[in-house]
Amino acid sequence: MDLTKATKAELEAQLSELNARYEGYKAQGLKLNMARGKPGADQLDACEGMLTAVKTSADTVYEGLDTRNYGTLEGIPACRKLFADLLQVPVEQVLAGGNSSLTFMYDTMDRLMLFGAAGVDEPWVKQDKVKFLCPVPGYDRHFAVCQQFGIEMINVPMDENGPDMDLVERLVAEDAAIKGIWCVPKFSNPTGVVYSDEVVRRFANLKPAAKDFRIFWDNAYIIHGITDETIEIPNIIEECAKAGNPDMVFEFCSTSKVSFPGAGVCAFAASPANVAWQLKYMNAQQIGPDKINQLRHVLFFKDLAGLKAHMEIHKKLLKPKFDAVIDTLEQNLAGTGAGSWSAPKGGYFISFDAMEGCAKRIQQLCKEAGIVMTGAGATYPYGKDPKDSNLRIAPSFPPIEELKLAMEVFCVCALKASCEKLLENK
Amino acid sequence: MDLTKATKAELEAQLSELNARYEGYKAQGLKLNMARGKPGADQLDACEGMLTAVKTSADTVYEGLDTRNYGTLEGIPACRKLFADLLQVPVEQVLAGGNSSLTFMYDTMDRLMLFGAAGVDEPWVKQDKVKFLCPVPGYDRHFAVCQQFGIEMINVPMDENGPDMDLVERLVAEDAAIKGIWCVPKFSNPTGVVYSDEVVRRFANLKPAAKDFRIFWDNAYIIHGITDETIEIPNIIEECAKAGNPDMVFEFCSTSKVSFPGAGVCAFAASPANVAWQLKYMNAQQIGPDKINQLRHVLFFKDLAGLKAHMEIHKKLLKPKFDAVIDTLEQNLAGTGAGSWSAPKGGYFISFDAMEGCAKRIQQLCKEAGIVMTGAGATYPYGKDPKDSNLRIAPSFPPIEELKLAMEVFCVCALKASCEKLLENK
Numbered sequence: 001m002d003l004t005k006a007t008k009a010e011l012e013a014q015l016s017e018l019n020a021r022y023e024g025y026k027a028q029g030l031k032l033n034m035a036r037g038k039p040g041a042d043q044l045d046a047c048e049g050m051l052t053a054v055k056t057s058a059d060t061v062y063e064g065l066d067t068r069n070y071g072t073l074e075g076i077p078a079c080r081k082l083f084a085d086l087l088q089v090p091v092e093q094v095l096a097g098g099n100s101s102l103t104f105m106y107d108t109m110d111r112l113m114l115f116g117a118a119g120v121d122e123p124w125v126k127q128d129k130v131k132f133l134c135p136v137p138g139y140d141r142h143f144a145v146c147q148q149f150g151i152e153m154i155n156v157p158m159d160e161n162g163p164d165m166d167l168v169e170r171l172v173a174e175d176a177a178i179k180g181i182w183c184v185p186k187f188s189n190p191t192g193v194v195y196s197d198e199v200v201r202r203f204a205n206l207k208p209a210a211k212d213f214r215i216f217w218d219n220a221y222i223i224h225g226i227t228d229e230t231i232e233i234p235n236i237i238e239e240c241a242k243a244g245n246p247d248m249v250f251e252f253c254s255t256s257k258v259s260f261p262g263a264g265v266c267a268f269a270a271s272p273a274n275v276a277w278q279l280k281y282m283n284a285q286q287i288g289p290d291k292i293n294q295l296r297h298v299l300f301f302k303d304l305a306g307l308k309a310h311m312e313i314h315k316k317l318l319k320p321k322f323d324a325v326i327d328t329l330e331q332n333l334a335g336t337g338a339g340s341w342s343a344p345k346g347g348y349f350i351s352f353d354a355m356e357g358c359a360k361r362i363q364q365l366c367k368e369a370g371i372v373m374t375g376a377g378a379t380y381p382y383g384k385d386p387k388d389s390n391l392r393i394a395p396s397f398p399p400i401e402e403l404k405l406a407m408e409v410f411c412v413c414a415l416k417a418s419c420e421k422l423l424e425n426k
Numbered sequence: 427m428d429l430t431k432a433t434k435a436e437l438e439a440q441l442s443e444l445n446a447r448y449e450g451y452k453a454q455g456l457k458l459n460m461a462r463g464k465p466g467a468d469q470l471d472a473c474e475g476m477l478t479a480v481k482t483s484a485d486t487v488y489e490g491l492d493t494r495n496y497g498t499l500e501g502i503p504a505c506r507k508l509f510a511d512l513l514q515v516p517v518e519q520v521l522a523g524g525n526s527s528l529t530f531m532y533d534t535m536d537r538l539m540l541f542g543a544a545g546v547d548e549p550w551v552k553q554d555k556v557k558f559l560c561p562v563p564g565y566d567r568h569f570a571v572c573q574q575f576g577i578e579m580i581n582v583p584m585d586e587n588g589p590d591m592d593l594v595e596r597l598v599a600e601d602a603a604i605k606g607i608w609c610v611p612k613f614s615n616p617t618g619v620v621y622s623d624e625v626v627r628r629f630a631n632l633k634p635a636a637k638d639f640r641i642f643w644d645n646a647y648i649i650h651g652i653t654d655e656t657i658e659i660p661n662i663i664e665e666c667a668k669a670g671n672p673d674m675v676f677e678f679c680s681t682s683k684v685s686f687p688g689a690g691v692c693a694f695a696a697s698p699a700n701v702a703w704q705l706k707y708m709n710a711q712q713i714g715p716d717k718i719n720q721l722r723h724v725l726f727f728k729d730l731a732g733l734k735a736h737m738e739i740h741k742k743l744l745k746p747k748f749d750a751v752i753d754t755l756e757q758n759l760a761g762t763g764a765g766s767w768s769a770p771k772g773g774y775f776i777s778f779d780a781m782e783g784c785a786k787r788i789q790q791l792c793k794e795a796g797i798v799m800t801g802a803g804a805t806y807p808y809g810k811d812p813k814d815s816n817l818r819i820a821p822s823f824p825p826i827e828e829l830k831l832a833m834e835v836f837c838v839c840a841l842k843a844s845c846e847k848l849l850e851n852k
Contacts, residue, residue, distance in 0.1 A: 036496065038495050038496050039495070041483075041492065044483065044486075044492070044494045044495065045483045047494075048482060048483045051480055051481055051482065051483075051485070051486070051718075052478060052481050054477055055477055055478055056474060056477065057467075057470065057471045057474045057477075059477070060470075060477070066467065066470070067688060067689070068470045068473075068686040068687065068688060068689060069464050069465065069470065069686070069687050069688055070462065070464050070682075070687040070688055071688070072688075098524060098525070098716070099524070099713070099715070099716045100712060100713045102711070102712070102713055103711055103712050103713070106710060106711040106712075107711070110536060110540070113540065114536070114539065114540070114551065114575070115574075125540065125551055141710075144709075144710045145710055145711075147710070148541075148707065148710040148711075149540070256496075256713070260494040260495070260718065261494065261495050261496040261713070262493065262494060262495055262496055262497070262498075262713065262714055262715075262716060262717045262718065263493070263494060263716045263717065263718040263719065281574065283570075284532060284567075284570045284571055284573070284574040285528070285529055285532040285533070285571075285574075286526060286528070286529050286532075287525070287526045287528055287529070287682070287687070287688065288688055289525070289688075290524075290525045290688060290689045290716065290719065291688045291689065292477075292686065292688065292689040293689065293716065293719070
């Protein structure tokens with residue numbers, strides 16, 4: 001039934017039935033979690049061999065380097081090479097880091113705040129106002145970085161090709177206080193959108209008023225497809241160089257969702273000037289990354305082909321979970337008007353757009369029934385979704401039977417919230 | 427011969443002989459390094475078992491926590507417990523971090539710069555001037571942190587009991603721009619000085635004009651004795667709390683010189699308010715430390731007794747190296763007036779005070795003979811040793827035969843530089 005066209009009596013009948021189902025679920029005392037994009041234990045098990053990739057003291061010496069000792073701020077050469085092949089940039093333009101690209105992003109923003117960009121050297125913290133563009137819905141941890149540094153965030157809508165580039169081009173040209181933008185260009189968090197070639201090239205060709213404008217290109221899901229389709233996007237580092245904007249972009253990626261979320265390795269890629277800038281400031285902060293762990297990754301994955309082969313295992317484990325979520329949504333919500341959802345070809349999330357004004361209520365109902373969701377609003381800067389509509393579903397962590405049950409409950413909550421909302425105006 | 431009492435002719439004769447010996451060494455084309463406090467490969471080999479302490483997927487789940495996945499910003503409980511026992515503070519007051527206490531120190535300073543201290547919340551970067559006290563000679567990487575943040579450094583002399591506390595007390599009481607001090611309280615870098623109980627308690631009882639004054643207590647060598655003597659210093663966290671200054675100190679330590687320098691784990695300990703402050707800001711920067719590596723440490727060392735037993739192995743490996751350095755200095759320089767040196771009971775360095783105005787020359791002579799030393803001046807803020815006298819000798823890394831040879835060369839360089847210096851005024 002299309003709830004948006006139902007009469008008051010029909011809605012009341014529906015709600016009464018939904019309430020009964022909802023109370024039934026509540027009585028089960030469920031405890032299920034679809035909140036964070038955590039890989040499942042089965043995905044992590046696939047990397048078991050990495051734990052013993054470096055077994056002996058002799059193993060720790062690789063290409064003449066003792067990975068146990070101090071030094072090598074830029075990461076071990078073989079790990080930089082692995083990331084260089086993945087990102088398709090020269091190895092000199094890649095730094096291999098520790099267990100978190102988020103930390104690399106935060107620290108990069110920190111250096112911009114305190115010391116200013118390469119060749120500009122005007123600390124952002126000394127400026128009246130610093131603003132960042134935030135494509136929405138987006139990644140809550142990106143927004144949290146801006147919020148911590150007091151950077152004002154401006155929402156930019158997304159469509160199926162990426163951010164609204166007319167708006168991006170106009171805003172950055174007009175306002176020199178706009179210093180950057182967050183991007184997840186491939187299987188965007190949470191929509192799964194892949195930026196079109198045109199969008200990527202328009203990014204590379206931006207003409208910002210701020211000479212220290214920086215694109216934070218978080219290529220978190222670069223090899224995280226869940227279909228058999230080969231999906232590639234243009235190389236932003238190369239495109240920026242071609243466009244005469246070599247220093248405008250910082251690219252980040254990690255193996256957090258390839259090897260181990262807490263014990264992976266990450267990378268930063270940028271122009272030679274930006275790499276030199278990064279190293280200069282890193283030198284006072286760091287003794288170098290955990291090189292033994294970088295070596296574990298090199299020995300376990302061997303090369304780019306090894307990385308990609310490993311992701312085939314993840315694909316096989318994740319695809320049924322995404323399918324389960326989408327099938328459950330289809331079966332329960334299609335044609336009801338209670339919401340729409342993305343059907344991504346990769347990444348970690350399904351983005352659900354509820355009937356306006358219902359997202360918080362759905363999250364609350366889920367919570368009371370023992371289903372933990374990412375907070376409504378989390379996909380928007382300051383946690384403020386202007387339509388109170390978007391919810392992020394993370395299908396990777398729960399075992400599939402739990403996931404199906406959680407999604408059944410979620411659908412009942414979405415329908416119930418929609419009926420309640422529609423009845424408010426009847 | 428006491429060079430300071432020699433005649434011009436005697437000095438010329440000495441120098442001529444020294445030049446011959448020096449040229450002899452130069453001709454050997456040596457390549458030896460006494461620059462950094464890097465553990466020797468034999469010390470690292472002693473930790474080989476840690477590499478396979480976590481072998482299987484099942485091993486990674488410890489006390490109900492899957493150490494492979496995201497989360498646990500404060501570090502895994504068992505690792506916090508290990509550090510809590512080491513530092514003798516409640517486990518709630520300890521955070522277990524990644525592979526570098528230097529990074530933890532830098533990040534802590536960064537948060538003071540950008541956000542201000544707990545309960546004060548006045549960013550240091552917004553203030554006209556921020557100053558730090560730096561006991562000298564000291565650790566170059568501490569000074570590099572201040573220099574990067576534009577913090578003005580003020581030298582404070584050290585004696586055999588620690589920093590000159592009369593001066594410290596007076597300066598912090600007089601000048602509200604003085605926001606902190608660097609301390610290596612046990613086996614200080616580079617002198618090996620152990621702060622006396624009185625010095626520690628005077629630190630805890632400081633009455634700084636700045637309400638956000640902070641002691642950076644880098645307890646880097648807490649279990650790094652090289653004699654059989656048991657050396658303990660008062661617990662600064664406890665002493666500060668007793669003195670009514672619970673928030674005045676941040677304590678740091680790491681296993682960089684216990685397990686692996688590049689792949690160890692570190693800790694931050696402080697008052698409950700400071701721990702909450704640290705976590706609040708860490709939350710935007712980090713996904714949590716490498717928990718698998720923390721677990722490796724827990725399983726390999728087991729407990730504080732295990733840590734200490736492991737350090738007995740280091741002691742046996744390091745003591746002969748320290749002895750070799752000191753014996754060579756004794757044999758070649760005692761009574762010559764060419765310098766004096768520390769005879770530390772622990773830590774990683776021997777501090778050498780050359781005849782005034784000779785340190786740079788000695789380092790240069792060593793370099794030309796193929797011996798890399800820590801840069802003269804490095805033990806002072808801004809690399810400026812007012813007397814051009816102090817040199818830091820790091821005996822841990824070279825094999826003992828190389829070390830002995832390097833020290834022979836060093837002594838010839840010290841004598842040669844002294845003769846040259848004395849002849850300038852004859």
